[in-house]
Amino acid sequence: DVKVTQSSRYLVKRTGEKVFLECVQDMDHENMFWYRQDPGLGLRLIYFSYDVKMKEKGDIPEGYSVSREKKERFSLILESASTNQTSMYLCASRRRLAGDNEQFFGPGTRLTVL
Amino acid sequence: KQEVTQIPAALSVPEGENLVLNCSFTDSAIYNLQWFRQDPGKGLTSLLLIQSSQREQTSGRLNASLDKSSGRSTLYIAASQPGDSATYLCASEGGGGNKLTFGTGTQLKVEL
Numbered sequence: 001d002v003k004v005t006q007s008s009r010y011l012v013k014r015t016g017e018k019v020f021l022e023c024v025q026d027m028d029h030e031n032m033f034w035y036r037q038d039p040g041l042g043l044r045l046i047y048f049s050y051d052v053k054m055k056e057k058g059d060i061p062e063g064y065s066v067s068r069e070k071k072e073r074f075s076l077i078l079e080s081a082s083t084n085q086t087s088m089y090l091c092a093s094r095r096r097l098a099g100d101n102e103q104f105f106g107p108g109t110r111l112t113v114l
Numbered sequence: 115k116q117e118v119t120q121i122p123a124a125l126s127v128p129e130g131e132n133l134v135l136n137c138s139f140t141d142s143a144i145y146n147l148q149w150f151r152q153d154p155g156k157g158l159t160s161l162l163l164i165q166s167s168q169r170e171q172t173s174g175r176l177n178a179s180l181d182k183s184s185g186r187s188t189l190y191i192a193a194s195q196p197g198d199s200a201t202y203l204c205a206s207e208g209g210g211g212n213k214l215t216f217g218t219g220t221q222l223k224v225e226l
Contacts, residue, residue, distance in 0.1 A: 105158040
């Protein structure tokens with residue numbers, strides 16, 4: 001079974017802090033994704049990566065950056081956290097080929113920015 | 115831009131009922147349609163993936179259908195159980211690949 005893990009289930013940070021969210025997958029998937037989920041807005045794609053050191057912006061990249069130094073690990077970085085970044089953050093992974101591969105999700109990190 | 119809609123937003127049924135959850139999308143040029151389940155405060159669990167060339171997929175008591183021409187997918191749950199209570203999300207993968215567009219989900223409650 002594919003396993004996607006996230007470093008924290010719950011995180012509380014203060015405005016202006018630098019925040020790192022870590023995601024690790026164990027199935028050698030090429031593609032990894034970061035989403036945020038907010039009530040009434042659903043899941044929205046922040047960034048994705050299709051290979052080591054490669055990244056592409058999703059629909060809402062502003063205020064975020066990412067890092068993919070190893071194939072199994074994809075990090076989301078909030079350079080200076082703000083209260084409007086309080087949300088549930090979900091990481092996902094899949095094999096490279098589009099069309100016939102499921103995305104597998106981690107358990108999520110609920111981030112609160114005070 | 116693809117838009118995915120799920121109606122109703124919430125549904126409550128008695129145990130044992132067969133039920134249908136609906137998902138509609140505006141752009142029929144999709145690679146696939148995926149259904150997920152999400153329990154409160156948890157991540158998403160993939161239930162079924164229907165490729166664009168397929169009409170339906172089945173797994174246990176779940177059956178998902180896809181009609182690209184009408185921009186619709188349905189998730190059929192047979193003989194519902196309290197353990198089926200969760201939020202069900204559909205997502206389409208569109209042109210360019212790799213990007214899923216999610217609906218906002220149907221929150222299902224199956225009562226004893």
